[in-house]
Amino acid sequence: MSAMTASFTVAPAHARATASIRRASAKRSGARAVRKSIRAEAVKEKTSTLNTTKSDAIFKAAQDILPGGVNSPVRAFKSVGGGPIVFESVKDAYAFDVDGNKYVDYVGSWGPAICGHANERVNAKLKAQIDKGTSFGAPCELENVLGQMVIDRVPSVEMVRFCNSGTEACLSVLRVMRAHTGRDKIIKFEGCYHGHADPFLVQAGSGVATLGLPDSPGVPKAATNTTLCAPYNDLDAVKKIFEENKGEIAGVILEPVVGNSGFIVPDKSFLEGLREVTTANGALLCFDEVMTGFRISKGCAQEYWGVTPDLTTMGKVIGGGMPVGAYGGKREIMEVVAPAGPMYQAGTLSGNPLAMVAGIETLEILGEDGAYEYMDKMTTKLINGILEAGKAAGHEVCGGNIRGMFGLFFCAGPVKNFADATNSDTDKFARWHRGMLEEGVYLAPSQYEAGFTGLKHTEEDIDFTIEAAKKVFARI
Numbered sequence: 348m349s350a351m352t353a354s355f356t357v358a359p360a361h362a363r364a365t366a367s368i369r370r371a372s373a374k375r376s377g378a379r380a381v382r383k384s385i386r387a388e389a390v391k392e393k394t395s396t397l398n399t400t401k402s403d404a405i406f407k408a409a410q411d412i413l414p415g416g417v418n419s420p421v422r423a424f425k426s427v428g429g430g431p432i433v434f435e436s437v438k439d440a441y442a443f444d445v446d447g448n449k450y451v452d453y454v455g456s457w458g459p460a461i462c463g464h465a466n467e468r469v470n471a472k473l474k475a476q477i478d479k480g481t482s483f484g485a486p487c488e489l490e491n492v493l494g495q496m497v498i499d500r501v502p503s504v505e506m507v508r509f510c511n512s513g514t515e516a517c518l519s520v521l522r523v524m525r526a527h528t529g530r531d532k533i534i535k536f537e538g539c540y541h542g543h544a545d546p547f548l549v550q551a552g553s554g555v556a557t558l559g560l561p562d563s564p565g566v567p568k569a570a571t572n573t574t575l576c577a578p579y580n581d582l583d584a585v586k587k588i589f590e591e592n593k594g595e596i597a598g599v600i601l602e603p604v605v606g607n608s609g610f611i612v613p614d615k616s617f618l619e620g621l622r623e624v625t626t627a628n629g630a631l632l633c634f635d636e637v638m639t640g641f642r643i644s645k646g647c648a649q650e651y652w653g654v655t656p657d658l659t660t661m662g663k664v665i666g667g668g669m670p671v672g673a674y675g676g677k678r679e680i681m682e683v684v685a686p687a688g689p690m691y692q693a694g695t696l697s698g699n700p701l702a703m704v705a706g707i708e709t710l711e712i713l714g715e716d717g718a719y720e721y722m723d724k725m726t727t728k729l730i731n732g733i734l735e736a737g738k739a740a741g742h743e744v745c746g747g748n749i750r751g752m753f754g755l756f757f758c759a760g761p762v763k764n765f766a767d768a769t770n771s772d773t774d775k776f777a778r779w780h781r782g783m784l785e786e787g788v789y790l791a792p793s794q795y796e797a798g799f800t801g802l803k804h805t806e807e808d809i810d811f812t813i814e815a816a817k818k819v820f821a822r823i
């Protein structure tokens with residue numbers, strides 16, 4: 348995500364600190380950002396038909412209470428300008444704001460709402476569990492049930508450890524890779540986000556591997572100088588890093604469909620090549636499926652691609668809207684984790700019964716016949732309709748979807764890596780985003796984010812969205 352630095356001031360995804368954005372260039376880009384946000388405000392004032400009086404007041408008050416008015420940076424709408432929308436409630440495919448506006452929601456709490464917001468079945472299980480206790484801090488059978496579901500569905504997973512967020516899953520899996528191999532270095536890819544732990548906050552340089560430099564104040568060089576970066580979809584770059592660091596690389600971690608630089612699809616041969624090169628070098632391959640897990644397919648992206656990593660991280664969907672993360676892999680590797688083995692990792696709320704019941708019910712629903720086919724059908728119709736409308740209105744647009752994950756760039760494409768993604772016209776994206784809000788469609792407030800659909804998005808919602816897109820493309 349380093350490249351986004353040039354024109355962005357906000358991390359692409361949540362904290363997206365990643366969004367390497369950042370900080371290093373924050374000062375430099377600060378003035379530009381202010382100008383941009385004034386521009387966006389002007390756009391909003393001139394054209395807005397959306398009443399955001401209460402949202403604006405709440406967000407203004409929040410800025411005195413929470414840093415930047417939010418608890419995760421991307422929510423502040425900085426990269427699209429205009430104030431953020433403050434939610435009152437969510438249900439099925441819809442979000443309702445404090446001013447009484449309704450939106451078709453394609454963020455879905457950044458992924459977890461795959462069965463629809465406030466799903467009745469998930470809620471019923473949660474309500475029943477609350478009366479039995481919300482946190483045990485002791486073993487409970489629900490952990491076995493969800494753990495076994497994960498093992499049965501995800502090809503790489505023979506043992507699993509639950510934790511509380513995707514960030515925690517990724518930082519823990521990094522420790523597993525190092526503990527298992529006895530090596531320190533890892534390879535990650537430009538534009539892939541793996542949570543906000545120090546070793547992953549690396550400025551991704553262009554070209555071939557570079558030694559990582561900390562991407563945020565507060566991250567010591569020592570924490571990132573074992574993180575090597577390569578461009579996504581560039582197997583030769585990865586091979587070169589392996590050659591230059593023989594016997595030193597613990598593993599390779601990547602998003603098996605990128606959602607954190609916008610929606611970017613890997614070449615299957617790239618994933619297969621990573622599988623080969625890691626095995627040949629005694630290194631581990633980890634798919635970060637925090638976003639793609641149980642979204643791309645019942646057995647996650649690894650099942651979809653037919654490439655089995657050694658380790659997998661999960662989050663979002665697996666908690667059905669409750670805070671959760673998980674990492675798993677081959678038994679032989681996972682047995683390094685305490686107390687089976689010497690690698691320490693723990694959590695007061697890990698495996699808590701609320702997250703477990705929400706996860707179990709969510710995976711039950713997703714396991715029913717036709718779930719992924721339905722999401723595929725709806726999402727393909729959605730993105731094709733949007734792309735057609737954009738092209739018909741004379742815009743350069745490209746994009747696509749896999750099942751319930753999709754994305755759109757304002758450039759001709761193809762977009763194969765983060766550098767390609769930065770060709771997108773982000774000013775136009777900002778106008779598109781605000782325009783869609785005004786039409787009742789809630790999209791992720793950054794060009795560098797994927798969109799999500801779920802089982803509750805209806806054909807009518809998709810048609811409504813395409814009609815909204817036509818109107819907005821005509822005026823941006």
Ligand SMILES: Cc1ncc(COP(=O)(O)O)c(C=O)c1O
Pocket residue numbers: 360361457512513514515517540541542543602606607635636637638662663672
């Ligand atoms: C691929 C990926 N990994 C890790 C994370 C971090 O997860 P969390 O926000 O739950 O800490 C995210 C969050 O969006 C993600 O998309």
